[in-house]
Amino acid sequence: MSLVRWNPFREFDSFFSPSTRLMSNFQDSAIESSWKPLVDVTEDASEYLIKVELPEVKKEDIKVAINNNYLTLSGERKFEKEDKKLHTIERFYGHFERTFNLPENVCEADIHAEFKDGLLQLHLKKSELPKNSQRHINIQ
Structure with missing residues (x-):
């Protein structure tokens, strides 16, 4: 039997999270979960x-897409099971996804x-905003 520290805010945090963490059997298996990589903008x-920390993630397992003025970053960090007894797993494995609303002055064609x-x-x-980006509408 193992002791697990109780966190009273765990359920509260997962309530506001877009995806909840799914834990598999800890005994001799990896923890599969959704996770969010750390980001600096x-x-x-x-x-x-945008700098995204993705240690031990292969470039082939990362996808970046733009759709309706949103930039979405997704992928997977795979857990490679070894013939070793697991004592502690604190890093997250499995699918991840982050979405960013693009500012109006971003040139979508020039993102790399x-x-x-x-x-x-x-x-x-960044691109130049149109000079007439603000428009007044007359009320009749």
Whole structure:
């Protein structure tokens, strides 16, 4: 029998999470769950930069898509079972997904990504906003 520390906010956190964590049998198996990789979003004069930590995720297991002004990053970190007894598993494995609403001044055609050493960098180039982006409507 093993002791598990009780967290009174676990259910509360999962209530607001878009997907709940599904745990499989801990004895001799991996913990399968949905998880969210850590992300930093920064901005300078020419672009937005999204840095995503994806250690032990292969480039082939990452998908980046744009749909209806949303950028979605998804993929999977696979658990490779070894013939070793598991004592502690604190890292998450399984499917992940993050979605970002693109600002109006992002040029969707000029988004590019690079992946190196477990860090995915998404460069979202800014475009000029139309001069007449604000419009007043007369009331009759």
